[in-house]
Amino acid sequence: MSTSHSISPSASAPIYMDYQATTPVDPRVLNEMLPYFGQSFGNAASRNHAFGWNAEAAVENAREEVAKILGASSKEIVFTSGSTEAINLAMKGIVEMYGEKGRHIITCEAEHKAVLDTAKHLEKHGCEVTYLKPGRDGRTTAADVAAAMRPDTVLVAIMWANNEVGTVNDIRGIGALCKEKGAFFFTDATQAVGKIPVDVEADHVDLLCLSAHKVYGPKGVGALYVRRRNPRVRLVAQMDGGGHERGMRSGTLNVPGIVGLGAACRIAREELASETERAIALRDRLEANITSRLDHVHFNGSREHRLPGCLNLSFSYVEGESLLMGINDIAVSSGSACTSASLEPSHVLRAMDVGDELAHSSIRFGIGRFTTEAEVDYAADRLVDVVKRLRAMSPLYEMVQEGIDLSTVNWQGGH
Amino acid sequence: MAYSDKVLDHYNQPRNVGSLDKSSSKVGTGVVGAPECGDVMKLQIEVDGDRIVDAKFKTFGCGSAIASSSLATEWIKGKTLDEALEIRNTDIVQELSLPPVKIHCSVLAEDAIKAAVADFKAKAAQPKEVTKS
Numbered sequence: 001m002s003t004s005h006s007i008s009p010s011a012s013a014p015i016y017m018d019y020q021a022t023t024p025v026d027p028r029v030l031n032e033m034l035p036y037f038g039q040s041f042g043n044a045a046s047r048n049h050a051f052g053w054n055a056e057a058a059v060e061n062a063r064e065e066v067a068k069i070l071g072a073s074s075k076e077i078v079f080t081s082g083s084t085e086a087i088n089l090a091m092k093g094i095v096e097m098y099g100e101k102g103r104h105i106i107t108c109e110a111e112h113k114a115v116l117d118t119a120k121h122l123e124k125h126g127c128e129v130t131y132l133k134p135g136r137d138g139r140t141t142a143a144d145v146a147a148a149m150r151p152d153t154v155l156v157a158i159m160w161a162n163n164e165v166g167t168v169n170d171i172r173g174i175g176a177l178c179k180e181k182g183a184f185f186f187t188d189a190t191q192a193v194g195k196i197p198v199d200v201e202a203d204h205v206d207l208l209c210l211s212a213h214k215v216y217g218p219k220g221v222g223a224l225y226v227r228r229r230n231p232r233v234r235l236v237a238q239m240d241g242g243g244h245e246r247g248m249r250s251g252t253l254n255v256p257g258i259v260g261l262g263a264a265c266r267i268a269r270e271e272l273a274s275e276t277e278r279a280i281a282l283r284d285r286l287e288a289n290i291t292s293r294l295d296h297v298h299f300n301g302s303r304e305h306r307l308p309g310c311l312n313l314s315f316s317y318v319e320g321e322s323l324l325m326g327i328n329d330i331a332v333s334s335g336s337a338c339t340s341a342s343l344e345p346s347h348v349l350r351a352m353d354v355g356d357e358l359a360h361s362s363i364r365f366g367i368g369r370f371t372t373e374a375e376v377d378y379a380a381d382r383l384v385d386v387v388k389r390l391r392a393m394s395p396l397y398e399m400v401q402e403g404i405d406l407s408t409v410n411w412q413g414g415h
Numbered sequence: 416m417a418y419s420d421k422v423l424d425h426y427n428q429p430r431n432v433g434s435l436d437k438s439s440s441k442v443g444t445g446v447v448g449a450p451e452c453g454d455v456m457k458l459q460i461e462v463d464g465d466r467i468v469d470a471k472f473k474t475f476g477c478g479s480a481i482a483s484s485s486l487a488t489e490w491i492k493g494k495t496l497d498e499a500l501e502i503r504n505t506d507i508v509q510e511l512s513l514p515p516v517k518i519h520c521s522v523l524a525e526d527a528i529k530a531a532v533a534d535f536k537a538k539a540a541q542p543k544e545v546t547k548s
Contacts, residue, residue: 319453321477325418325426336453336477345453356451393432393481395457395473396450411449412530 014331015375019309019366020163020191021333025260026216026369032263033218036256044253045244055255062262066223069265070208071199078224078245079258083190084114086209086224089249090186091118093235094155094207095127098184102152106183108132108140109351110167111159115188116347119157132158137302138165138352142173153183160192160208164335164348164364165301166310168196175204184233190214190222194268195307196276200225206233212257216369217264221257224248275369279308282367282376287311289380294387296400298358300349309367314358317397318390323363326386330379335362357406418478419512425482430489433471435459443535447526450475454520456484458527462535465495472527479517483507483524496532 016024025033036058044059046052063074070077080086095103107119109131119129130148134140140158149156156178161168171187178185186207192198194215200208211222226248227233241250268275291297296316312335315323320336335346336359344350345359354362365379391397396406418426434457435442442461448454454476461469470488474481486507491499504521507513513521 317475319476319480322426322481325423325478356453360450360453393429393473394475395446395455396475398434398457398473406450411455412447 014329015379016331017365017367017371017375017379018331018333019368019371020166020214020364021366022213022219023216023368024370025213025218026264026267028267029217029260029263033256033260036259040255042255044255045242055253058259059253059255062258062265065262065265065269066210067225069193069198069269070210070225071201072225073228075246076200076225076228078226078248079253079261080209080222080224080249081220081254082213082222083112083188083209083211085249086211086222087112087114087186087188088118089224089235089238090207090209090226091115091122091155091157092238093248094184094186094233095122095125096236097234098154099126102150102154103127104150104153105129105155105157106132106145106148106153107157108134108159110134110138110140110162110164110348111157112163112188112190113347115157115159134167134351136352136354137305138162138167138300138348139169139302139305140174141170142177145174146177149177149181149183153181155184155186157186157188160187160189160198161196161307162301162348163191164346165312165352166191166307167302168192168305168307170305171205172203178206179204191307191310194265194272195279195309197272200227206231212261212264215264215268218257218260221254221261223261276308279367279371282371282373283309283311283365285373286365286367286376286380287313289377290383293380293384298354300352300354300358300362309371311365311367312362313365314354314362315387316358316361317394317400318387319360320362322390323361323383323386326390327379327382330382332366332379333364335364336360421486421511422479422482422513425485425511426478429472429481429485431471431485431492432473434473435461435469435471440538441535443531443533443538445527445530445532445534447530448476448523453477454480454523456480456523456527458484458487458524458531460491460499460531460535462496465497467491467494467496467499476520476523477517479511479513480520480523482511483513483520484527486510487524487528491528496535499528500532502528 042051042055044055063077067074184206190211193210206227208225213219298314300312320334349359437444444459446457457473459471460467472484474484504525507521
């Protein structure tokens with residue numbers, strides 16, 4: 001089947017370097033999805049005719065693929081509308097099912113808002129939540145979790161890899177600890193699946209969520225892994241209805257989306273090694289191209305434990321949003337506050353004690369499957385030019401050149 | 416966020432970027448904002464009699480902050496000190512079509528003008544010898 005679909009940017013379109021936000025659908029994924037909008041449109045829950053059987057077969061095939069990339073069995077996969085829904089189902093579902101055993105939850109300040117806001121919701125419903133502070137490199141370790149663990153800890157929710165700085169947490173260590181202490185371990189692996197090896201058995205994970213659109217699949221579909229053996233994890237459903245997904249998530253299955261998720265997981269699994277190598281080479285090339293030409297550039301995150309395609313840098317004395325304005329033909333993200341109405345810089349960088357000034361100056365570069373060397377080189381050139389231009393008009397850079405220590409200045413006003 | 420054409424124009428071609436000699440008795444310097452808030456503006460005026468003959472700025476901040484301070488220097492040049500003090504942040508908001516989340520940028524620019532004028536007046540009030548060191 002031929003399509004007019006294209007993922008390569010046109011000459012006038014910006015260069016896409018925001019792969020942690022979302023990814024384009026891989027054309028191979030799209031091609032596998034298309035029949036399920038057309039001739040194979042059936043409802044996977046229809047048991048009486050071929051339309052339904054075809055759809056169900058496609059869903060079960062996708063379930064196998066999702067299970068495979070996690071080292072799980074297909075019966076442990078529940079399809080959802082994405083990670084946010086899976087997070088809500090996992091955290092609320094565990095607390096409702098096992099709340100009488102304990103109502104203490106451990107999570108981390110650097111988690112995605114979907115986890116933090118769900119934790120806040122559970123606090124309002126009688127849970128006690130410990131928010132761990134990550135290390136300066138953004139990492140949470142088993143020792144951090146152990147120090148917060150209590151006899152009534154029912155759930156530990158620590159992300160596999162951070163979406164802003166790409167730091168990979170000590171999942172295996174935390175998983176082993178939770179198993180030993182009898183707390184359920186949920187990990188938001190939205191940024192990790194398809195980027196680094198994930199194995200729910202070796203890593204002792206009880207619940208895990210993922211999202212298709214972060215791995216070159218479609219938006220609006222994701223999955224929750226729910227362990228079935230050793231121990232069997234049960235959840236209280238958050239969506240009532242026809243009892244789909246073994247009663248854990250009612251609602252007619254998004255068959256084309258699920259097919260896309262399955263295809264995306266298969267391709268990511270098959271190409272993990274080559275893609276990792278490529279992403280690391282491009283990421284390191286980008287960093288070298290920038291830091292060899294600019295001073296006062298700070299690396300945010302962990303050098304040792306990190307995702308292949310994520311690079312978060314702070315450019316001192318330059319505000320992030322003005323930097324984004326200057327490189328408006330390159331799509332990246334900033335931890336600066338000015339991009340949001342809250343005027344608060346990134347909660348992740350704040351939790352890491354990066355300092356608000358550097359948080360305001362941070363840029364996240366996302367390298368992905370369709371990033372080219374030419375794009376990386378162009379982005380570095382543009383960025384270096386704009387940082388130099390903005391520093392030439394920065395009063396802070398001027399003060400530093402004059403030898404003034406900015407931390408000793410008594411700043412007037414501000415908000 | 417979409418920027419107005421005027422904000423883009425000031426961002427791409429900022430007027431009066433630079434510094435004046437802050438030790439000069441003719442120069443008033445205002446520095447407002449704080450790095451941890453993501454905005455610092457330095458606005459300087461050179462005054463002859465009671466008229467602003469030159470103005471320069473440097474700004475650490477978002478595009479709207481840069482545009483607000485650039486516009487402020489453009490407006491105060493040639494004005495008397497009292498006329499400059501009449502500029503309101505709402506005038507800047509209107510001229511640059513700033514959205515509500517960027518109003519603080521215009522407030523900072525108004526504060527920078529006031530701070531520069533106050534600095535100049537404080538210097539002028541001092542005996543001449545004291546400014547030499």
